Amino acid sequence: MELPRFSLDDAALLRDPYPAYRGLRAAGPLCRGGPAQWVVTRYDEVARLLKDRRLGRAFPVEFQEMSVGAGPAVDFLRRIVIDRDPPDHTRLRRLLTKALPPTTVRTLDGPIGDLVDELLTAAEERGSFDAVTDLAQPLPVLVMSTLLGIPHGDRAEVMRRSLDVAKAFAVFLPESERAAAHEGVRWLREYLRDLLRSRLAAPGDDLLSAIALSRDDEHRPLTEEEAVDNALFLYYAGFETTTNLIATGCHALLQHPAEQRRLRADRTLMPTAIEEFLRWDAPIHTTTRLTLEPVEVGGRTIRANRVVVLLLASANFDERQFPDPERLDLARRPNAHLSFGGGVHHCLGAMLARVEGAAVFGRLLDRPGHLEPAGEAEWRPSAAGFRFPYCAFRSIPVARTD
Template sequence: MLSDMPRYVLDDARDVPDPYPVYRRLREYGPVCRGGPGQWVFSRHAEVSALLRDPRLGREYPERYQAMSVGEGPANDYLRRIVINRDHEGHVRLRRLLTKALNPAMVRALTEPVRALVDRILDGLAERGTWDLVSDLAVPVPVSVMSELLDIPAADRDMIARWSTSLAQAFAVFIPEDKRQEAHDAVVRLREYFADLLRERRREPGDDLLSRMIAADREGTEPLTDEEIVDNALFVYYAGFETTTNVIATGGNVLIGQPGTQRELRANPHLVGTALEEFMRYDAPIHTTSRLVLEPIEISGHTLRPRRVVVLLLASANHDDSVFDNPDRIDLTRSPNPHLSFGGGVHHCLGAALARVEGAVLFERLVARFAHLEPAGTAGWNPSSGGFRYPYWAYESIPVTARAA
């Protein structure tokens, strides 16, 4: 009966440091449960995978829906303009440009520069012995990569990263009144900065990502406005480091907490690719995504009516034992591994290939450089300061003690 159906509300979930037992109970109940007002929540792999690819669901929410979360202002306008929140022709138009700019060849070419960057950082960490996996590694690597891709001057990089962290609040389910202005102010500052960069790149194009976006736009049949280019460039910057930071942090937390996994990967470095996929399955960097129902959908005995919101628990689907044998155990050789950590369908994560390059290089170099890694304290997770920034699963700190090889 509907009255017996459990409820899973995203805003409540921010206070749960380990949501996986909750996910298990939801899957055991059934494929769907109630969420917040007008929401249905799906927790099993079959339904989540199918709904990610269903064209009757979209991401272009009504203006009043975004206003409920962030309030009226620049952040609200920004959210409506970026590729992740556009559907149909608007989405295709923006995604085509971004895919051309951040193409597979460009991503593959980053392997050696990323390896050099990681080695430089690890050189410094090896001298310290104890350090923080998040602030010393998971943040600086992707921030540096995205800054290089956009050719952001070195003197500005810390400032842009701080503003982008404030921008992250705009993606929350609900922003408290006292935090909303911070998100709006971050959008204003970032827009001004990226608009200046855009003008510079139009005068003197280079081989950076923004210059590539300008070139790809000129080749299109329907040019983008400068405002669209700016908003989507700063979204790519933010998403490019936020997602990868969490890939490194969640995977690194698994690695340092499991000596047997470390030994296996150190002895078999060729497994780094499948190991990375397994880390992302085991503790997903993106726990949740949502869609808006555009047309009636019949699924698992339920009717999803238009204008309802569907919440898809990606991290829960990744632990569905009908798809993954022993899902609560790390298996570095797991193949196939159809995890949903980067979503699916037309809204599949644009930065997935970049995150995979950075993650694979980092974990390969990490186990090669250090003979042993272990926790130096309790991993920090503080929801009040954004530890669970919907849809991301984020650690604030992961203390590590490392012994050089």
């Protein structure tokens, strides 16, 4: 039987891909993608493959050049922790986790909440605010810039260049976008290399100093290239997921006023609310793997050296796993969504995203007034058409009413 086909460059999927996901799941757990590419749609299969060591993340250089074109972005992708397999991945992840341990992340809720209040106060003086441009975009950048010790005067340019670097993570980047991705990597590498060398000469208490001084179990440091590229990756990972979580969470509250009132009345729901925002519209809809040996999915064998696209957002709506999945339920339990991936490549920024999300929605609801749409949300056309790896929203106007 011929399998359905799913195209990541279908611009029609940008605003609402969930009906398409539903149709794919109904047809089976597997469908065709591009050349030598398979797409997995159902929860059980996606969850299993995320942990299957027969699939890796270290793609051949030829695949990455096909995706983004030859240039600096390719060796950047080949050096960062997310695109390395054990034992290289294990070493890099351990060093990066040492530099930013969970105990440090847990202490950030108060300072992050203060930043949220500053941003909201400045924005709401105008009578309304934009959940994307006034909050979802600037807050995670401020947090990561502070953690890395990026000087205030440089932060706007670093952010702008990082948005270009984000393009390198697309499954396929159009020719018109490739030069910007490579230039973004080149510029930020030079910038972070200079900053890293200054930290080695005079360490501070920031994350970049910790990365520069970190040592593995055999007391070996990261090479300069590893330190620079993985610091850049941490900066990107630290704002991309959280930006999307804040934007999609705000949009969900605006579209579901009863759930907004429920959360305002019962703040003990905040932890489950954050998880439901993550499930309801995953910050990143897909993740990719490379088969290292043959793997069976849905009664078919996927040969070695094939690209497997795992549709995280589709898995999060699988009727076999989540009762009434198309209903936003801020008290949903259990909620084993797959928005942060799984296995050895579980998202490095997951805890930080949760801490920032709780601070944002807590401070938003601390203020008087019900949040309502102040206009139509504006969707952002991505370079690849699909909702990866960019925030799906360009603007979400918000007003408060009594």
